[in-house]
Amino acid sequence: MELNKKLGLNKNSPLVDRERYQRLVGKLIYLTHTRPDITHAVTVVSQFSSQPNKEHMAAVFRILMYLKSSPGKGLYFKKEANRGIEVFTDADWAGSIVDRRSTTGYCTFVWGNLVTWRSKKQPVVLEVVLK
Structure with a gap:
C-alpha cells in the first residue's frame, strides 16, 4: 500500500470491471497464506469488492508490482x-x-x-x- 494512502468510496472515480477486480483480490487473499507481508493491504482492498473504482484497482496493481519485485519472500512449506x-x-x-x-x-x-x-x-x- 502507498504510505498514508486512505482508500474510500470515491463517487467521482469511474468504476472498473467488478468481476476482474474480485478475481484478482481473491487470488491475493489465497496468496496471503504464504505471504503475510501483504495481508493488511489485501484486507483493505477486499473491502471494496462490491463497487471497485480506478483508485482501488490501482492499489491492487501496486500490490502485484510489490509481489513481482520481491520474489522468494514469504513462508516456505x-x-x-x-x-x-x-x-x-x-x-x-x-x-x-x-x-x-x-x-x-x-x-x-x-x-x-x-x-x-x-x-x-x-x-x-x-x-x-x-x-
Missing part, C-alpha cells in the same frame, strides 16, 4: 515425513503486572509447517479466592 497436525497452547496466569490480565496463545503446525498462530490478552480479570 517443506515436505516432511511427519504428516500430522500439532497444536501448542500456553497461558500465563495474571502475567501482566499492570492490570493482572492473562495472555493466551496458540500455534498450529500441519506436516511440520507453521500455519496459524495467535496471542491475545484476556479482556477480563478473574479473581480466585482461596479459602
Whole structure:
C-alpha cells in the first residue's frame, strides 16, 4: 500500500470491471497464506469488492508490482515425513503486572509447517479466592 494512502468510496472515480477486480483480490487473499507481508493491504482492498473504482484497482496493481519485485519472500512449506497436525497452547496466569490480565496463545503446525498462530490478552480479570 502507498504510505498514508486512505482508500474510500470515491463517487467521482469511474468504476472498473467488478468481476476482474474480485478475481484478482481473491487470488491475493489465497496468496496471503504464504505471504503475510501483504495481508493488511489485501484486507483493505477486499473491502471494496462490491463497487471497485480506478483508485482501488490501482492499489491492487501496486500490490502485484510489490509481489513481482520481491520474489522468494514469504513462508516456505517443506515436505516432511511427519504428516500430522500439532497444536501448542500456553497461558500465563495474571502475567501482566499492570492490570493482572492473562495472555493466551496458540500455534498450529500441519506436516511440520507453521500455519496459524495467535496471542491475545484476556479482556477480563478473574479473581480466585482461596479459602
